[in-house]
Amino acid sequence: MSEAQVGRSPFDPxxxxxxxxxxxxxxxxxxxxxxxxxxDPTAADDLAQxxxxxxxxxxxxxxxxxxxxxxxxxxxRNQFYSEKRRSWRQIQLDQxxxxxxxxxxxDPEAPVALDELRLSLAMLPPEQREALILVGAGGFAxxxxxxxxxxxxxxxxxxxxxxxxxxxxxxxxGAYDRDGGAAGxxxxxxxxxxxxxxxxx
Amino acid sequence: MExxxxxxxxxxEARLRQQAIGVKLRQMFDEVVNEPVPDEFLDILRKADKxxxxx
Numbered sequence: 001m002s003e004a005q006v007g008r009s010p011f012d013p014x015x016x017x018x019x020x021x022x023x024x025x026x027x028x029x030x031x032x033x034x035x036x037x038x039x040d041p042t043a044a045d046d047l048a049q050x051x052x053x054x055x056x057x058x059x060x061x062x063x064x065x066x067x068x069x070x071x072x073x074x075x076x077r078n079q080f081y082s083e084k085r086r087s088w089r090q091i092q093l094d095q096x097x098x099x100x101x102x103x104x105x106x107d108p109e110a111p112v113a114l115d116e117l118r119l120s121l122a123m124l125p126p127e128q129r130e131a132l133i134l135v136g137a138g139g140f141a142x143x144x145x146x147x148x149x150x151x152x153x154x155x156x157x158x159x160x161x162x163x164x165x166x167x168x169x170x171x172x173x174g175a176y177d178r179d180g181g182a183a184g185x186x187x188x189x190x191x192x193x194x195x196x197x198x199x200x201x
Numbered sequence: 202m203e204x205x206x207x208x209x210x211x212x213x214e215a216r217l218r219q220q221a222i223g224v225k226l227r228q229m230f231d232e233v234v235n236e237p238v239p240d241e242f243l244d245i246l247r248k249a250d251k252x253x254x255x256x
Contacts, residue, residue, distance in 0.1 A: 028233070133226070137226045
């Protein structure tokens, strides 16, 4: 616990060096998490850079030896939501951004599966999406994801489970939106259905 | 989605589909993880090393 002692000088070059080295190894992961939150590569890198700097500035409050990945993900997530990107309007913009990303792909056949997943993911409620990403792709345990999201472990489990069902339902129905317009009633019907199924267990 | 069968075959199929989605999900995430990090990130961090007055 000595690392976290209050009153330790914030300027500790050796500790800073160690911290920085670890922070650098986390940049690719921060970028990936940011990309799933924003859906837009440019906005994602802005967010990841902000989070990286916030982590650097707050380094004195980090307890060395604890999970820096979870700590930085929490910072990034807080940053994302504090920027008020959570509104439905923003989510729609994110979907449009996802569409724009698609246009850049030359081969219309090969990457379809991933694109479908990306678009379907964009349709999930944000709290379900982030829970699924953290646990299903980020390699976090439910407990760590709960800490990152600031909610109970059971809540994360239920969100992940709902997200999985909804994603599967969307993919099976092919309801992800390819035209850039509103996905509309079909999507909401599917989400409602998935939601209902997940409470029936 | 009208047919909510819970038979073993349907459950197996659902499990397989979930696995496939899981694999794709990780693939999507790892795709970004494996991208080269833009120089900007390291530049910003390097500048942060200097005292505030130097920036």
